[in-house]
Amino acid sequence: MTTNSRNTSQRRTIVSALDDAAGFISAQDLYGHIRARGDQVALATVYAQLKKLVASGDVDAVMNERGESLYRRCAAASHHHHLACRVCGATLEIEIPPLEGWARAIAAEHHFYDVHHVLELTGVCATCHDAAH
Amino acid sequence: MTTNSRNTSQRRTIVSALDDAAGFISAQDLYGHIRARGDQVALATVYAQLKKLVASGDVDAVMNERGESLYRRCAAASHHHHLACRVCGATLEIEIPPLEGWARAIAAEHHFYDVHHVLELTGVCATCHDAAH
DNA sequence: ATTCTTGCAAACCCTTTGCAAGCTA
DNA sequence: TAGCTTGCAAAGGGTTTGCAAGAAT
DSSP states (O other): OOOOOOOOHHHHHHHHHHHHSOSOEEHHHHHHHHHHTTOOOOHHHHHHHHHHHHHTTSEEEEEOTTSOEEEEEOOOSSOOEEEEETTTOOEEEEOOHHHHHHHHHHHHHTTOEEEEEEEEEEEEOHHHHHHTO | OOOOOOOOHHHHHHHHHHHHSOSOEEHHHHHHHHHHTTOOOOHHHHHHHHHHHHHHTSEEEEEOTTSOEEEEEOOOSSOOEEEEETTTOOEEEEOOHHHHHHHHHHHHHTTOEEEEEEEEEEEEOHHHHHHTO
C-alpha cells in the first residue's frame, strides 16, 4: 500500500475528491466534482493518478455495466468483495473466506494455474426497498 | 424467452456463431468468427442482434475487466460459473453449490433484497502453461 | 404494403498516448 | 539536476446511431 508517487497538488486534489465521494465513482464524475469544487486538474491527470492509486492498492476499481471503471478508496487491506445496491449505488465490503479455498481447489482440479477470481453481489438495499413502498 | 424478431439470414448466422463459441465471446470476436467462416454480416448488425437477444433473454451478457461486453447463449437453465483461460480463452463451466447459500446469507445479513451474483474465475490452463515451458 | 432489419459511415464515450513544459525530490 | 507529472490535443477501441436500401411478414 506504500506508494512512491510524488506529492503534487493535483494528486492531493484527486485523493481528497475520492474521499468526499463516499462510494464508487467514475473517473468522469470525479473530474466533474473536482471542477465543481473549483479545482483545476486535467482529465488525463485524473486517469493517470487513478491508475497509480489502483496499482498501489490504495484504490479499488470495478467495471459497471456500461463499461465505465468505478473507483473507490479502499478501506480494507485484504482481498474482499462488494455488495452493491443497484438503486442507490451504496456499497458494502464483504468477505467470504471459504471462497478463496474453493477457487484454489477448482483451479487444481482443472489444472489451471495462477487463478484470479472476481465476485460481485448486487441487490436492493433495505432503504431503497422500503422507498419503493 | 420468446422473440418476435424477424428470421433473417444474418440473425441465423449470428445465433449459429454464438452456439459454436462454447463460452462467453465479445461482439468483436463473434464478428471475427463469422467472417472467418466466410459469412457476411455487418458489425453493426452483430451489435443490433446481440442487443435483441439479450433483451429477449436468449443471451447472457457480462462485462469483462477491459470494458467489453461478452455474450453467451443461455443454454443451461441452472446457474453456474466459468473458469476461463486468460491465454487461449478456453472456458469451463463450473459449479460452486455453497456459493448460492452464502450469497443468500449475506443478503439477509445486510438486509438486501433480490441479490444477484457474478463470479468469474480466470487462470492459465495446463496447455498454455506448458506451452510457456 | 408495411414495418423491421441491414449496412455503411460517422458519431460517441471512455480511456490512453505523445510530447513539451513544469514541478518534485 | 534528473526524472516523474501535468496538460493539451489527438488517437484508439468498443459501441451506438442516422438514414437509405433491402427483406420479412
